Amino acid sequence: ESKSQCAVLGKGGRTRYDFPDLGINTRKSIAHVRDCKTGSSGIPVKVITNLYSLLLPREWQLYQYHVTFNPEFESRRLRLALLYSHAEFLGKAKAFDGVILFLSQKLENQVTELLTETKRGETVKITITLKSKLPPSSPVCIQFFNIVFKKVLKKLSLYQVGRNFYSPSEPVVIPQHRLTLWPGFAISISQFESRVMLSVDVSHKVLCNDTVLEFMTDLYTRCDRAGFTEMCEKELIGLVVLTRYNNKTYRIDDINWSVKPTDTFPKRDGTDISYVDYYKQQYEVVLRDLNQPVLVSRLKNKQKDSIEPRIVHLIPELCYLTGLTSQARADYRLMKDLVQETRLNPERRQQRLSRLTDNIQRNSEARLELETWGLQLECQISLTGRIVPAEKILMQGEMCLPMSAGDWSKDMRNMKMLGVPSLDTWLIVCSNRNAEIVKNLLNCLRRVGGPMGFRIEYPKILHIQESTLAFLRALQQHVNPEVQLVMCVLPSNQKDCYDSIKKFLILDRPVPSQCVLARTLTKPGMMMSVATKIAMQIICKLGGELWAVEIPLKSLMVIGIDVSKDALNKGSSVVGFVASTSSRITRWSSHCIFQTTGTDIADCLKVCMKGAISKWLKHNQELPARIIVYRDGVGDGQLKMVVDYEVPQLFSSLTELSTNYSLSVVKKCIARFFAEADGSLRNPPIGTVVDTEATRPEWYDFYLVSQLVHQGTVNPTHYNVVYDDSGLKPDHMQRLTYKMCHLYYNWPGLIRVPAPCQYAHKLAFLVGQSLHREPSLELTEKLFYL
Ligand SMILES: *[C@@H]1O[C@H](CO)[C@@H](O)[C@H](O)[C@H]1NC(C)=O
Numbered sequence: 001e002s003k004s005q006c007a008v009l010g011k012g013g014r015t016r017y018d019f020p021d022l023g024i025n026t027r028k029s030i031a032h033v034r035d036c037k038t039g040s041s042g043i044p045v046k047v048i049t050n051l052y053s054l055l056l057p058r059e060w061q062l063y064q065y066h067v068t069f070n071p072e073f074e075s076r077r078l079r080l081a082l083l084y085s086h087a088e089f090l091g092k093a094k095a096f097d098g099v100i101l102f103l104s105q106k107l108e109n110q111v112t113e114l115l116t117e118t119k120r121g122e123t124v125k126i127t128i129t130l131k132s133k134l135p136p137s138s139p140v141c142i143q144f145f146n147i148v149f150k151k152v153l154k155k156l157s158l159y160q161v162g163r164n165f166y167s168p169s170e171p172v173v174i175p176q177h178r179l180t181l182w183p184g185f186a187i188s189i190s191q192f193e194s195r196v197m198l199s200v201d202v203s204h205k206v207l208c209n210d211t212v213l214e215f216m217t218d219l220y221t222r223c224d225r226a227g228f229t230e231m232c233e234k235e236l237i238g239l240v241v242l243t244r245y246n247n248k249t250y251r252i253d254d255i256n257w258s259v260k261p262t263d264t265f266p267k268r269d270g271t272d273i274s275y276v277d278y279y280k281q282q283y284e285v286v287l288r289d290l291n292q293p294v295l296v297s298r299l300k301n302k303q304k305d306s307i308e309p310r311i312v313h314l315i316p317e318l319c320y321l322t323g324l325t326s327q328a329r330a331d332y333r334l335m336k337d338l339v340q341e342t343r344l345n346p347e348r349r350q351q352r353l354s355r356l357t358d359n360i361q362r363n364s365e366a367r368l369e370l371e372t373w374g375l376q377l378e379c380q381i382s383l384t385g386r387i388v389p390a391e392k393i394l395m396q397g398e399m400c401l402p403m404s405a406g407d408w409s410k411d412m413r414n415m416k417m418l419g420v421p422s423l424d425t426w427l428i429v430c431s432n433r434n435a436e437i438v439k440n441l442l443n444c445l446r447r448v449g450g451p452m453g454f455r456i457e458y459p460k461i462l463h464i465q466e467s468t469l470a471f472l473r474a475l476q477q478h479v480n481p482e483v484q485l486v487m488c489v490l491p492s493n494q495k496d497c498y499d500s501i502k503k504f505l506i507l508d509r510p511v512p513s514q515c516v517l518a519r520t521l522t523k524p525g526m527m528m529s530v531a532t533k534i535a536m537q538i539i540c541k542l543g544g545e546l547w548a549v550e551i552p553l554k555s556l557m558v559i560g561i562d563v564s565k566d567a568l569n570k571g572s573s574v575v576g577f578v579a580s581t582s583s584r585i586t587r588w589s590s591h592c593i594f595q596t597t598g599t600d601i602a603d604c605l606k607v608c609m610k611g612a613i614s615k616w617l618k619h620n621q622e623l624p625a626r627i628i629v630y631r632d633g634v635g636d637g638q639l640k641m642v643v644d645y646e647v648p649q650l651f652s653s654l655t656e657l658s659t660n661y662s663l664s665v666v667k668k669c670i671a672r673f674f675a676e677a678d679g680s681l682r683n684p685p686i687g688t689v690v691d692t693e694a695t696r697p698e699w700y701d702f703y704l705v706s707q708l709v710h711q712g713t714v715n716p717t718h719y720n721v722v723y724d725d726s727g728l729k730p731d732h733m734q735r736l737t738y739k740m741c742h743l744y745y746n747w748p749g750l751i752r753v754p755a756p757c758q759y760a761h762k763l764a765f766l767v768g769q770s771l772h773r774e775p776s777l778e779l780t781e782k783l784f785y786l
């Protein structure tokens with residue numbers, strides 16, 4: 001029912017807001033949390049949220065009417081004018097998209113008929129029929145509130161770009177990188193646990209100071225001519241551009257190289273006009289480059305019946321890139337300077353939030369927009385979270401309780417790793433120039449290896465020339481089945497060299513490998529800590545175990561799933577699937593499949609699950625009693641697909657088993673929590689769980705802070721348990737999830753998501769960025785993707 005209502009609001013409307021995850025109630029089918037989904041263990045902690053409650057008069061309702069015109073009119077504007085010309089609607093709070101009329105007060109009759117006259121003297125009958133009375137929590141009402149707030153933000157001169165709102169009048173310029181930042185906000189209104197609230201977070205829009213044309217020209221000078229158009233398409237398609245003549249944004253869907261600015265196109269009135277003349281007449285801009293191609297953007301069609309998308313041609317000279325190109329993203333300096341501007345600590349973040357809400361209260365037009373509907377923005381919500389107990393880290397024969405759960409590298413110094421194979425037969429490939437560096441590294445590795453319990457034999461060292469070809473040739477000659485590990489010391493971070501090596505050692509002749517940048521081995525004073533990191537990575541890549549935490553559940557299998565794009569094949573994505581194979585949850589098997597659509601993902605999960613079960617059986621002789629899946633990489637609007645397709649597919653092969661399972665969707669969220677200490681705002685302590693107020697009534701969900709940040713504001717992670725027949729109490733589910741965030745072997749500390757999700761992410765990323773093929777099955781039980 002809720003779905004059809006949402007569809008109605010979109011029809012004929014200008015502002016199509018989709019909140020497709022709205023109204024999906026997964027909690028009602030999870031028996032043991034139907035009445036109560038909150039935990040109780042841990043130390044209470046008061047946190048301030050970025051949520052503001054929306055005050056509504058008692059018994060507030062939204063009245064939804066359907067409006068028809070006789071005779072009918074195509075023009076929305078005319079329909080609006082005709083309806084609003086009636087005195088009944090003067091001064092009343094109303095919103096009308098041409099078909100659906102919302103009123104805050106009821107009309108006298110169920111059906112109202114009005115007679116009116118057009119300018120041409122034609123008589124028109126308007127019929128207004130009451131369709132429904134909507135309580136504030138209904139999905140349509142929630143969408144409606146979002147539209148009202150969009151208007152409010154417009155009154156404050158904030159421009160909408162994508163889903164968020166930005167202030168072009170307060171730009172922050174980063175001149176050294178030719179970038180401009182617009183400060184702004186991500187906002188949304190939702191029905192939270194017991195009331196409707198506005199959530200606000202700070203957002204920044206990055207604008208390049210260069211036009212797309214300048215970007216193309218620059219690319220032309222840097223890459224070879226033959227590959228230019230392909231390179232352009234690779235870099236630009238998918239990016240969003242801003243055209244300053246109307247401050248609108250468009251997504252680049254294609255580039256049409258055969259269209260020139262001097263070509264003509266048909267205007268709406270049917271006459272042809274050239275792009276040059278059009279921009280001159282319409283916006284008074286003169287196009288300088290008459291040989292540039294056009295960018296193609298496909299607009300979502302608002303006419304309900306037409307299938308053809310509306311195509312817009314944009315002139316590169318007039319388009320400014322927003323966001324970052326992959327080239328910019330790879331620029332370490334640029335990213336550092338950018339983070340400097342965008343990273344806000346809790347105190348500064350709170351100031352930005354307050355400024356927005358103060359502005360809404362102070363700006364009379366903005367306030368009026370709310371008041372006409374009887375809405376009022378209330379104060380920021382505080383609530384009580386709980387800090388779950390710290391975890392002990394189990395090493396071989398001993399354990400430690402870290403000083404800080406964020407980083408226990410110091411605490412575990414001189415402790416033996418949990419399970420360590422020895423490294424007897426291995427290769428190092430490096431250039432002649434780096435021979436000394438490698439010698440030094442070997443010394444350090446053996447020194448740090450001792451206390452870890454890691455015996456490292458002397459490797460065969462191959463000195464080669466500095467070229468990708470030389471690396472490959474050396475590998476082809478010397479990698480044989482006896483070799484346990486290959487280390488390549490790379491002279492520079494050239495992606496193609498890294499990709500070629502990884503392809504060879506993962507697809508063609510599968511053996512774990514470790515690529516190290518020569519530069520990282522020459523940082524003064526860092527050698528021992530770099531060597532420690534490398535030694536630990538090598539242990540995992542050989543199939544060893546570093547540390548564990550106490551897992552009270554016996555026979556528990558934990559799975560992480562993430563999805564990544566394939567950089568080579570547009571439209572194709574890589575599903576990474578990582579499942580534990582040991583009851584201590586220290587060993588993993590990995591599975592990876594390419595897919596093109598959402599429902600395909602569901603199908604491939606079944607195959608992955610079968611693979612994971614067979615690996616588990618091999619090591620444990622019996623099936624797992626419980627399976628807990630953490631599903632990351634679920635986009636907005638995909639929740640229904642996960643619930644309807646993925647859950648049944650994943651577990652369909654298990655129905656005959658006596659295994660209990662649960663699936664949680666793991667997501668980044670815009671919820672923020674601040675703790676107050678000594679009169680200022682701080683990040684909440686790690687281990688903080690929030691499962692009241694800021695959660696959703698229709699979900700079994702909670703937030704967990706499992707990341708230590710020294711600067712900036714911590715991102716809580718949102719967990720939505722969409723399926724659960726494990727019977728685990730919320731307390732236990734929360735603590736188990738927290739434990740899982742301790743087990744990522746690339747970092748001796750807590751991470752933001754459960755370790756299997758991070759492993760799945762690393763796997764899918766490596767395959768999508770570098771391999772473009774499914775890894776060899778021989779590596780399934782090694783963490784080769786770290
Ligand atoms: C580009 O940046 C400079 C400052 O670095 C500024 O003066 C100029 O107006 C910017 N140009 C555009 C088109 O934004």
Ligand SMILES: *[C@@H]1O[C@H](CO)[C@@H](O)[C@H](O)[C@H]1NC(C)=O
Pocket residue numbers: 168169244245246247
């Ligand atoms: C676009 O935004 C800029 C910066 O606020 C403003 O000066 C300009 O008038 C806007 N242009 C249009 C067409 O709205």
Ligand SMILES: *[C@@H]1O[C@H](CO)[C@@H](O)[C@H](O)[C@H]1NC(C)=O
Pocket residue numbers: 256257258259
């Ligand atoms: C480019 O645009 C022209 C004119 O609109 C059209 O005929 C042609 O099919 C387009 N080419 C591509 C590859 O879309």
Ligand SMILES: *[C@@H]1O[C@H](CO)[C@@H](O)[C@H](O)[C@H]1NC(C)=O
Pocket residue numbers: 625626658659660725726727
């Ligand atoms: C699985 O769940 C059922 C019902 O919730 C319960 O009776 C059973 O003991 C559970 N099995 C395991 C292994 O926990």
